[in-house]
Amino acid sequence: MLAYGAxxxxxxxxxxxxxxLSTRISxxxxxxxxxxxxxxxxxxxxxxxxxDPERGRSKAYTCRGCHGIPGYRxxxxxxxxxxxxxxxxxxxxxxxKAYREGRRRHPTMRAQGLTLSxxxxxxIAAFLARAGERP
Amino acid sequence: MTARSxxxxxxxxxxxxxxxxxxxxxxxxxxxxxxxxxxxxxxxxPSYPKIGGQYExxxxxxxxxxxxxxxxxxIMQGFMAPLSERDIRDLAAFYxxxxxxxxxxxxxxxx
Numbered sequence: 281m282l283a284y285g286a287x288x289x290x291x292x293x294x295x296x297x298x299x300x301l302s303t304r305i306s307x308x309x310x311x312x313x314x315x316x317x318x319x320x321x322x323x324x325x326x327x328x329x330x331x332d333p334e335r336g337r338s339k340a341y342t343c344r345g346c347h348g349i350p351g352y353r354x355x356x357x358x359x360x361x362x363x364x365x366x367x368x369x370x371x372x373x374x375x376x377k378a379y380r381e382g383r384r385r386h387p388t389m390r391a392q393g394l395t396l397s398x399x400x401x402x403x404i405a406a407f408l409a410r411a412g413e414r415p
Numbered sequence: 416m417t418a419r420s421x422x423x424x425x426x427x428x429x430x431x432x433x434x435x436x437x438x439x440x441x442x443x444x445x446x447x448x449x450x451x452x453x454x455x456x457x458x459x460x461p462s463y464p465k466i467g468g469q470y471e472x473x474x475x476x477x478x479x480x481x482x483x484x485x486x487x488x489x490i491m492q493g494f495m496a497p498l499s500e501r502d503i504r505d506l507a508a509f510y511x512x513x514x515x516x517x518x519x520x521x522x523x524x525x526x
Binding site for chain 2: 341343349350357359362368369370371374383384
């Protein structure tokens with residue numbers, strides 16, 4: 281028993297080159313993990329563009345063809361086209377994008393949507409949301 | 416005119432469906448109110464539409480489209496799933512008769 285009992289009396293082994301290396305590797309791993317996580321942590325890239333009601337006013341001129349005629353109806357199926365002046369802005373943005381991207385199906389609205397950029401949609405929605413303010 | 420064609424005419428004439436019942440719609444509108452507000456225009460979030468005073472037939476059409484998935488919206492599809500077409504017509508009749516917060520664009524370019 282005692283034969284092996286030579287107390288490991290020496291001071292704790294000083295950090296040798298080996299442990300230096302493993303520290304460095306784990307630091308590099310940490311750094312790599314942080315770098316990989318960075319895109320997740322950064323703020324949403326696609327910040328929605330702010331709408332300009334004045335630009336929206338001219339871009340929405342076409343909308344009058346249907347939405348500017350009191351009581352106008354979709355031909356088939358037959359129902360009134362919705363009242364959109366004064367509607368909530370971000371609802372309008374989402375609805376227009378949904379038509380453009382096919383998540384709402386309506387041939388005319390999809391055709392219109394396909395001509396619009398995100399900025400156009402934001403501008404049109406900004407104008408429409410305020411167009412309900414009547415004198 | 417044979418009896419059969421007479422029957423057909425009668426069936427077609429009665430086809431334009433039942434109108435919605437606004438009083439029944441009010442009873443059924445409880446779940447809608449959390450997002451659209453009591454009269455459809457006090458929306459909890461600007462991403463929800465104002466629906467008070469909107470055209471009744473458009474509201475029916477929109478709700479049916481959410482129900483069928485023709486409009487791809489998980490929230491609305493979930494709410495529409497348990498509703499019958501009569502429920503939807505009743506709800507549309509109720510909301511169409513609430514104060515109107517929306518307009519058409521006929522006056523938007525006047526000045």
